[in-house]
Amino acid sequence: MVVFVADESVDFRIIKFLREKGFELHAIIKEKPGIDDDTVLKYASSIPAILITEDKDFGELVFRLRKPNYGVILLRLGGVPINERNDKLLDILQKFDDKFAHKFTVITSDKIRIKNQF
Numbered sequence: 001m002v003v004f005v006a007d008e009s010v011d012f013r014i015i016k017f018l019r020e021k022g023f024e025l026h027a028i029i030k031e032k033p034g035i036d037d038d039t040v041l042k043y044a045s046s047i048p049a050i051l052i053t054e055d056k057d058f059g060e061l062v063f064r065l066r067k068p069n070y071g072v073i074l075l076r077l078g079g080v081p082i083n084e085r086n087d088k089l090l091d092i093l094q095k096f097d098d099k100f101a102h103k104f105t106v107i108t109s110d111k112i113r114i115k116n117q118f
Contacts, residue, residue, distance in 0.1 A: 002097060005044040007053035008033065010075070014052075017086040023093065025052075037061055041069045050100045054078075062104050062117055069117075073105045080109050 004025045006015045015027050026049060028040055035043070037057055044051040048070040051058065056074060061067040077085045092112055096105075099114055106113045 002093075002100065003047055003049040004073075005040070005047065005049040005051050007037075007040055007051060007055055007058075009054040010052055011054075011082065011085070013082050014075075014086060014089065018090070018093070021090055038067060041067050041072075045070045048101075059104065066118065071100045071103050071105070073100060073107065076106060076108045 001024060004018070004023060006025055006027045008029045012027070012029065015025055018025050026047065028035065028043075032039075032043060037055065038061065041051065041058070041061060045068055050071040050073060051069065052073045052075065054075045058072050058074060062069060062072055075085070075089070077088065080088070088109075089107065092107060096112075096114070102117060104115045104117050
């Protein structure tokens with residue numbers, strides 16, 4: 001089973017929803033509040049877990065700075081109602097269950113991009 005870590009930028013309603021659906025999800029806001037992005041990546045990798053974030057700075061850490069990580073999902077769903085965000089994310093996590101490791105995934109309201117990191 002895939003394990004996830006939610007960055008502090010992720011709406012807690014998403015975290016709660018995914019946990020209710022049976023996902024193992026660690027929340028930075030509860031477990032390690034205030035840590036910097038580099039430490040978030042290291043923490044998620046140590047589990048190992050896929051990082052879920054709404055912070056596009058992780059793209060720079062992964063691609064430009066080549067920081068090691070287990071995988072990142074960047075949510076770009078601003079303006080989308082929370083119920084639709086939850087449903088979309090759930091659908092994608094179920095469909096692509098084993099495809100997120102060592103990938104950088106961007107989820108927008110109308111598409112999903114799964115990219116190799118290096």
